Amino acid sequence: MESNTPLLNIRNIQSSDYPELATLMDLVFHDVGGAWPRMTIMDLIHQFPDGQICIEDSGKIIGAALTIKVDYNRFSLSHTYTDIITEQNVIQHQASGDALYGLDVFVHPDYRGLRLGRRLYEARKELCRNNNLKAILAGGRIPGYHNVADDMSVPEYVEKVKRKELHDPILSFQLSNDFDVKRLMKHYLPEDTKSSGYGTLLEWDNIFYEEEMPSVINTEKNLxxxxxxxxxxxxxxxxxxxxxxxxxxxxxxxxxxxxxxxxxxxxxxxxxxxxxxxxxxxxxxxxxxxxxxxxxxxxxxxxxxxxxxxxxxxxxxxxxxxxxxxxxxxxxxxxxxxxxxxxxxxxxxxxxxxxxxxxxxxxxxxxxxxxxxxxxxxxxxxxxxxxxxxxxxxxxxxxxxxxxxxxxxxxxxxxxxxxxxxxxxxxxxxxxxxxxxxxxxxxxxxxxxxxxxxxxxxxxxxxxxxxxxxxxxxxxxxxxxxxxLNTEGSVTNLRHRRLDLYGGFTRPKNST
The missing domain is CATH 3.60.110.10 (Carbon-nitrogen hydrolase)
Structure with missing residues (x-):
């Protein structure tokens, strides 16, 4: 980075940003696959444009945060990376979700030390509050673990990082941004050898969340x-x-x-x-x-x-x-x-x-x-x-x-x-x-x-x-x-009706 003070601007990612974004991802994530395909980024922008945020310096993208919405009850439990992003690089965004899920936050190495990652995290928190969502969830890597893998278990390592006896480049940063470790997830990202395949399930709770309390009278009974x-x-x-x-x-x-x-x-x-x-x-x-x-x-x-x-x-x-x-x-x-x-x-x-x-x-x-x-x-x-x-x-x-x-x-x-x-x-x-x-x-x-x-x-x-x-x-x-059953059954009879062949029914009107 040049010695002059950067001119920062935070904004939503646009489709035209992909080449620059991909270059940055290749630089930061060279050890775990690099940039996501263009299709995946375009799908994120299309499905949840507010959740895709970047920081630019004089028009150059130097950091980004990618985010989706998920069902809290499902993803506050153990899961794997492929539950969020399939092996075909399809993002599992849920438009009706009640929580944010942090996919990735990354900053150009030359700009580290300016707390840009904190800005991106704060932008996510503001998004969570503005949308009245329960929490931000994230599956985090622990790349510093490989340095001590012969000496301690993963739970011991996480505990020492929490107590600040050890420093992890990702987990320490997440903890400093008010995230709590809820659980360890084995086989979260198997190809992440530095983390021995483990991930941490992190959560930031939105204390301003106001749960909509439907009237007991109008609540639809399930059982x-x-x-x-x-x-x-x-x-x-x-x-x-x-x-x-x-x-x-x-x-x-x-x-x-x-x-x-x-x-x-x-x-x-x-x-x-x-x-x-x-x-x-x-x-x-x-x-x-x-x-x-x-x-x-x-x-x-x-x-x-x-x-x-x-x-x-x-x-x-x-x-x-x-x-x-x-x-x-x-x-x-x-x-x-x-x-x-x-x-x-x-x-x-x-x-x-x-x-x-x-x-x-x-x-x-x-x-x-x-x-x-x-x-x-x-x-x-x-x-x-x-x-x-x-x-x-x-x-x-x-x-x-x-x-x-x-x-x-x-x-x-x-x-x-x-x-x-x-x-x-x-x-x-x-x-x-x-x-x-x-x-x-x-x-x-x-x-x-x-x-x-x-x-x-x-x-x-x-x-x-x-x-x-x-x-x-x-x-x-x-x-x-x-x-x-209607959406995920082994067969979905109602959805597979050939209405083009035999049509639907019009119920008789004005009759007994």
Whole structure:
């Protein structure tokens, strides 16, 4: 450096600076690979321009600091250099990260002694404060270790540097800039023989960091507990009899802190036995007379027991047309409804039931949910419509009389979980009703299914009930796993849809 006082300027690095920057990196990092490829520097500037800082003297770059954003919870743990910069020189910048990660700080040898490195560190700290980030993390080399490697271990060396009994050209500088050593990372940079491959994980905490504290009310819940009722069909003498049994299960599920309670399709069918002399059409319409009362009682239970209830399904008479409807009773008192879309030949022939016209996704305090009533689960189009609306959990209340009927629902439900990257819970009824036509026998094995990938059980079955036994079962499902699957799964079904070939779905509007 010439004797005249340098004219310093600190600024962000520009694309046109690469040749000068590369020359400086080759000079400083000649022992660990030299300059990064142009592509890598250009990518840094493109992804995080504010994090790339240089100091120039009369227009000549004499020092620089390269920085990215990362997830604090991940990179405050042990990692390697290739977790930050891959072997293909791809920088792992996270735009939504809550911490800075210092890649490199380097200064031309002729300008050392002017505390330019401290200026670059202070610029990083200011960037951290201005962006309200938790901390600055860095993986540091300990190149002075090779001088004493025969006499002491790496932990001993680091401790002596911290106590200033030894001087390390990098670690001593970082400690003097208020960084703390959080841990040692073995194999951090294997080719760094001077450091024996070790790195130090350093951290500077931003004491001005203000964590955003979302409202507890509006916080999205990640771990959701599903409760399923495998319902025993039995003779009932009144609505009170039916609802007492239902309340027993709701109370039990609530005691285990379930977020949802799922009942089966036509769980209230025993009430048809109160007037067994009626024809099938008369009996199902007679059953519909109880629906409004049952719905309101379930709504009261949802609020009282602090649990969202999917009240199976019940017949509803509207404008002299009969529908099969499932009600979602929210624990805040709101009520949503989902019509059964596809009507089975039996329902159409023996009960003269009509199908609804649209499927919906419902926002709850535990994610976005949809309901497919029994036969509807066997039509992939409906599940895909729900997926396009961001469904996370699909509930399938069902009634089947034989095992092959049950397996149709089960296998299709598993397919819906895989192809739509969501959880599917199906709940059915067991037992028999000798005095009720068309609902005389039941077969069920209720279960909760997940997508099939490394984040989930190996058989994509989270839990299942014993066949044909009255019981309750629970499943804890993690909604965040669905997000990981969508971007990082072994296969990503939703992202790989050939919309150019078969398009998406437009849900019908202005319909029932």
């Amino acid at each position: 959701v507990r599903l409760g399923l009722v495998q319902w025993q069909m039995r003779a009932m003498v009144s609505v009170e009899d039916l609802m007492n049994q239902a309340e027993f299960f709701v109370s039990s599920l609530s005691n285990y802190h379930a977020d949802f309670a799922l009942f089966p399709e036509f769980f209230n069918a025993p009430l048809m036995g109160l007037q067994n002399e009626k024809t099938s059409v008369e009996a199902i319409r007679f059953l519909s007379e109880f629906t409004e009362d049952i719905k309101q009682r379930f709504s009261q239970m949802a609020v009282t027991y602090n649990i969202n209830i999917i009240a199976g399904s019940m017949p509803v008479l509207k404008d002299d047309r009969l529908y099969n409807i499932s009600y979602l009773l929210h624990r805040d008192g709101c009520i949503d409804e989902q019509y059964k879309i596809h009507i089975t030949p039996h329902e159409e022939r023996d009960w003269v039931i009509d199908g609804g016209e649209k499927v919906k996704v419902f926002d709850t305090d535990c994610g976005r949910v949809g309901i497919l009533i029994c036969y509807d689960a066997e039509f992939p189009e409906l599940g895909r419509m729900l997926a396009e609306e961001g469904v996370q959990i699909i509930f399938v209340p069902f009634w089947t009389d034989t095992k092959n009927g049950y397996l149709r629902v089960r296998l299709c439900a598993q397919a819906r979980a895989i192809e739509n990257e969501c959880y599917v819970a199906l709940g059915g009824s067991v037992g028999n009703l000798p005095r009720v036509d068309n609902v005389d026998i039941q077969f069920a094995q209720s279960a909760v299914f997940s997508p099939s990938d490394v984040y989930f059980p190996h058989d994509a079955t989270i839990t299942e009930a014993s066949p044909n036994t009255e019981m309750i079962i629970f499943a804890d499902v993690e909604l965040d796993k669905l997000k990981y």
